[in-house]
Amino acid sequence: MPDPFAGLTTQRPIRRDEPLHPYTTWKVGGTARWFWEPDGDALSDVLRRCRETGIPVRVLGRGSNVLIDSRGFDGLVICLRNSFTDIEVEGSTVRAGAGVQLPKLARTASRAGIAGFGFLVGIPGSVGGGTAMNAGLTAKGRREISTVLEAATVVDLASGETATVPASELGLDYRQSKLAEKRWMVTEAVFRGPSMGDPKELMSEIRSHMADRHAKQPLDRRTAGSTFKQPAGGAAAGWYIENAGLKGCSIGSAMISHKHANWIENTGAATSDDIRNLVEHIQESVASRFGVALDPEVTFLI
Numbered sequence: 001m002p003d004p005f006a007g008l009t010t011q012r013p014i015r016r017d018e019p020l021h022p023y024t025t026w027k028v029g030g031t032a033r034w035f036w037e038p039d040g041d042a043l044s045d046v047l048r049r050c051r052e053t054g055i056p057v058r059v060l061g062r063g064s065n066v067l068i069d070s071r072g073f074d075g076l077v078i079c080l081r082n083s084f085t086d087i088e089v090e091g092s093t094v095r096a097g098a099g100v101q102l103p104k105l106a107r108t109a110s111r112a113g114i115a116g117f118g119f120l121v122g123i124p125g126s127v128g129g130g131t132a133m134n135a136g137l138t139a140k141g142r143r144e145i146s147t148v149l150e151a152a153t154v155v156d157l158a159s160g161e162t163a164t165v166p167a168s169e170l171g172l173d174y175r176q177s178k179l180a181e182k183r184w185m186v187t188e189a190v191f192r193g194p195s196m197g198d199p200k201e202l203m204s205e206i207r208s209h210m211a212d213r214h215a216k217q218p219l220d221r222r223t224a225g226s227t228f229k230q231p232a233g234g235a236a237a238g239w240y241i242e243n244a245g246l247k248g249c250s251i252g253s254a255m256i257s258h259k260h261a262n263w264i265e266n267t268g269a270a271t272s273d274d275i276r277n278l279v280e281h282i283q284e285s286v287a288s289r290f291g292v293a294l295d296p297e298v299t300f301l302i
Contacts, residue, residue, distance in 0.1 A: 004034075004053040008046060011039040020072070023079055024063035026224045026266050028275065030072025037082045043187075047160040050076055057157050058301055059185045061129030062101060065225050068301045070272040080128050084187050089114070093150075094191045095281040098128030102135065105191070109248075110202035114193035118205045119143040123211040124225065124238060132179040133299070138230045142289045146172040148191045154184035162187070175229050175297050218259040222266040227279065228294040237294055238262035240286045251278045276300075 010100035018035030021027050034055065036046065050057050060066065063081070084097030087104065089112045096105050102120040105127060108116035119137050123130065126281045131152055136144030156163070170180030179186065213219060228237040231259040241247070241261035249256045250267070252274030257263040264278060283294050 003216075004055060005046065005049055008049060010036070010042040010044065010046070012037050014046070014076070016066045016076070019075065020060075020068050022080065023060060024068055024071040024224070026063075026067060026264075026270070026275065027222045028070060028266060028270055028272055029068030030272075031072045032072060032077040033074045035079065037079050038077060039083065044153060045135065045164075047155070047157060051158070051160075059128070059157075060212045060301070061098070061126035062124060064124040065129065065133065065135075065297065066299045067224065067272055067275055073301070078185070084128070090093060092193045092196060093194075095146060095188065096127045096191065097188050098126060098186045100127045102126065102130050106206060107190070107203070109193060110206055111199050113196050113202065114264050115195045115197040115202060116148050116193040117191070118209055119135075120201060121206045121209055122144070122217075122219075127189050131170075131186050131189050132177055133175050133180060133297075134177055135175075138236070142174075144172070144174075148193060150190045150192050152186050152190075152292040153188040154179070154182075154186055157183040157185055184235065218263055218265060223257070223262075223263045224298050226262050226297050227264050228262055228282070229297045231292050231294065234292060236262070240292055240294065241282055241291055244282075244285045244289045246282060246285060249278070249281070251281065254278045256282070 014034055014036040016034060016154060018032045020029035021030050041091050058073060058077050060077055060079045075176050080099040084099040087096045087108055089241050092114050094109050102123045102125050106117045106121035111163050123135050125135055130145050151164055151166050152170060153164045163259050186260050230237055238261040246256050247261050253266060253268035253270035254274040257265050265274060279296060286292055286294050
């Protein structure tokens with residue numbers, strides 16, 4: 001097959017047949033026909049070439065909260081983990097590129113004395129992916145990116161056009177936005193803290209928060225974070241899974257964590273089918289036992 005990107009000049013090469021599992025926290029995923037870590041100047045040209053040649057495009061951030069099919073993806077994967085990584089602070093405002101890790105955003109804001117970001121320190125995602133899914137926590141009160149987000153700069157994957165969109169127009173709700181529906185890729189976001197505080201106290205809160213997460217969640221294992229959203233008006237998803245007797249249940253090398261029932265661990269060489277089948281088994285078991293429908297928080301990238 002001729003190279004559809006021949007003649008394009010990019011700072012980083014567009015690679016062919018790139019294994020995707022190293023780019024995910026589950027360490028699961030097949031091969032991408034094309035793979036690129038973008039530079040801003042060439043982004044519109046690459047997207048235009050994809051439109052002209054009919055190449056489908058998917059965006060990958062830090063690879064958390066996503067399951068990539070082990071059979072791979074016959075298109076271009078744009079990976080942002082090493083792109084758009086600038087971060088700037090001015091007063092109570094933080095401007096961060098899509099590739100900035102959420103823990104770095106939390107620590108940068110807290111060291112600058114900007115309150116309201118500490119809950120992001122334990123979320124292993126990026127600004128781009130975190131904005132797209134309105135990442136956050138439900139323990140000890142619901143806290144989400146939408147509480148500190150002012151606006152996002154997005155690129156329309158269909159047209160290649162760039163726009164800055166106020167947070168109020170992104171359709172941010174519990175673990176969702178309209179970014180995927182619109183096929184918008186975040187390149188930068190602007191955040192504003194609700195108040196200022198003592199940097200030492202804010203950093204102390206971050207250390208306390210991380211200690212609590214290490215005690216309750218399998219952060220040292222290959223996982224994708226919480227597997228299911230919290231059911232409306234009920235107990236936490238992990239409560240239903242644990243009380244259905246599913247802790248430690250496994251299919252292939254995918255296992256429900258003994259430490260936190262809403263986390264699935266890759267204990268060896270799990271495939272996407274292992275994880276999908278375990279997700280479905282959990283849903284069926286919880287529905288049968290409690291009449292509760294669990295909705296995956298994980299995005300399935302195929």
